[in-house]
Amino acid sequence: MSKILNPEKLKKEIDKLKKEGKKIVFTNGCFDIIHVGHIRYLKKAKKMGDILIIALNTDKSVGRIKPSRPINPENERAEVIASLQMVDFVTFFDEDTPYNLIKYLQPDVIVKGGDWKVEHIVGADIVKEVYSLPYFEGVSTTEIINRILNKYKTQQSQPPAEIIEKAKKLKFLILDVDGVLTRGDIILDEENNEFKIFNVRDGHGLVMLHKAGVNIAVITGRHSKALQRRMKELGITEIYQGTREKLKIFNEIVKTYELKKEEIAAMGDDIIDLSMLTRAGLSFAPEDAHEEVKKRVDYITLNKAGKGAVREICDIILKAKGLWDKFIDEYSNF
Numbered sequence: 460m461s462k463i464l465n466p467e468k469l470k471k472e473i474d475k476l477k478k479e480g481k482k483i484v485f486t487n488g489c490f491d492i493i494h495v496g497h498i499r500y501l502k503k504a505k506k507m508g509d510i511l512i513i514a515l516n517t518d519k520s521v522g523r524i525k526p527s528r529p530i531n532p533e534n535e536r537a538e539v540i541a542s543l544q545m546v547d548f549v550t551f552f553d554e555d556t557p558y559n560l561i562k563y564l565q566p567d568v569i570v571k572g573g574d575w576k577v578e579h580i581v582g583a584d585i586v587k588e589v590y591s592l593p594y595f596e597g598v599s600t601t602e603i604i605n606r607i608l609n610k611y612k613t614q615q616s617q618p619p620a621e622i623i624e625k626a627k628k629l630k631f632l633i634l635d636v637d638g639v640l641t642r643g644d645i646i647l648d649e650e651n652n653e654f655k656i657f658n659v660r661d662g663h664g665l666v667m668l669h670k671a672g673v674n675i676a677v678i679t680g681r682h683s684k685a686l687q688r689r690m691k692e693l694g695i696t697e698i699y700q701g702t703r704e705k706l707k708i709f710n711e712i713v714k715t716y717e718l719k720k721e722e723i724a725a726m727g728d729d730i731i732d733l734s735m736l737t738r739a740g741l742s743f744a745p746e747d748a749h750e751e752v753k754k755r756v757d758y759i760t761l762n763k764a765g766k767g768a769v770r771e772i773c774d775i776i777l778k779a780k781g782l783w784d785k786f787i788d789e790y791s792n793f
Contacts, residue, residue: 462541463549466560469512472548473564482508485566485586487557489516489600490540491529496598498543503592504570505545512548512566513540514557524555530604556581618775622758625741626779629673630722633709633735634769636679636686638728639745642765645681655685658765664773665693671782676712678705680731706734726772728752728764743772 464472473483484507490497505511515537521529529536533551541549552560561569561582568588571580575591583589618626637643640661646654669675676697677690683700690698699708713723721740727733728748733755736742742756745768753759758775760768777783 462547463537466550466552466563469548469550470564473510473512473566476510477567481510482568483564483566484508484511484568484570485514485557485561485564485582486511486570487514487516487552487560487581488572489521489525489529490536491521491531492600492603493539493543494598494600494603500572500592501543501545507568507570507588507590510547511545512550512564513546514560515540515549515551517551517553520553520555530600558582558585561585618758622741622775623779625721625757626724626776628721629724629741629776629780631674631676631712631716631718631724632668632772632776633712633723633725633739634675634677635705635727635729635732636677636683637681638748638764639726640677640765640769642763643728653681653683653685655683655689656765657689658767658770660767661765661769661773662689662693664770665695667786668773668776669694671777671780673776674716676708678702678708678735703731705732706738709735709738724772724776726769743768 476483484504486501486504490513501511515533516524518529518533531539537549537551540546550560558581562585566586568590569580569582569586570590570592573591573593577583577589577591580589580591634640637645640657641655644656648654665675674697675695676699677686677695678699679686680703681700686700687698690696697712702708709725712718719740720738723739724741724743725732725735725739726743726745727736728745730749730751732752736744736752736756741758743758743760744752744756745760745762745764747763748759758772760771762768762771774783777786
């Protein structure tokens with residue numbers, strides 16, 4: 460017989476088992492990702508009687524009490540929990556609490572984890588034996604999810620080997636401005652002055668890259684005194700404003716500096732940038748770039764435009780060229 464039963468069939472089994480003198484233990488939960496805390500808890504729960512019943516929150520129930528959960532659907536959660544040796548039966552409840560289910564099944568014992576006080580355990584007014592078992596600190600589904608996310612982010616922060624290989628050969632970096640060096644917002648006053656917000660870390664990354672011998676150019680379809688001033692502060696002289704023919708500027712740079720394709724990197728965020736992105740040896744896009752652009756570039760940054768995306772690619776290039784430690788030593792000895 461299957462361990463997974465609907466409440467009606469389970470009620471018949473319980474009534475039969477009680478007549479045989481079996482003591483029925485009931486516990487409930489989401490049991491989304493089974494971990495060692497669950498196993499230890501269920502082993503102890505089983506020792507409180509003869510038959511251990513697990514009531515699982517349905518997906519709807521979990522969603523109401525734990526946003527963005529469950530990770531695993533109810534049928535899979537039930538199959539996993541039913542496969543455990545100490546578990547005798549599994550059923551479901553759709554409400555926020557199993558109160559009505561407990562009232563219907565009438566178990567002999569209710570068990571919950573130690574983060575619940577006995578008097579607060581649902582069903583304590585129905586069942587005489589109610590226990591709160593020790594809680595295992597630092598072991599939870601949430602902790603596991605956070606560990607996975609943190610590890611994934613760490614792994615993602617390491618660029619693929621092919622990106623590193625391409626970055627080693629670079630001599631020139633071409634950048635779009637709005638949506639790359641800035642968030643893409645356009646701020647105008649009543650006198651048609653345009654204001655831009657630049658990221659300090661992006662700027663410092665460009666300074667280090669320039670010091671390391673990589674030339675930099677910015678190309679934008681707009682005109683801005685703020686951009687002119689910021690680039691002057693950073694020591695960048697290749698500034699092309701008011702041009703929508705980015706490929707023309709790209710080709711002029713290639714010709715002037717006698718560059719090979721593999722020596723050029725470009726970063727853009729919108730489809731107007733595709734002409735230069737598709738011709739560069741290494742192409743980048745910020746995390747919040749247009750989807751069509753993200754499909755066609757070599758690398759999408761973890762950071763958004765105007766919030767460290769440019770600094771991220773500067774660091775990648777410096778590390779690929781083996782120059783990162785040089786700057787760390789330099790600044791450590793200031």
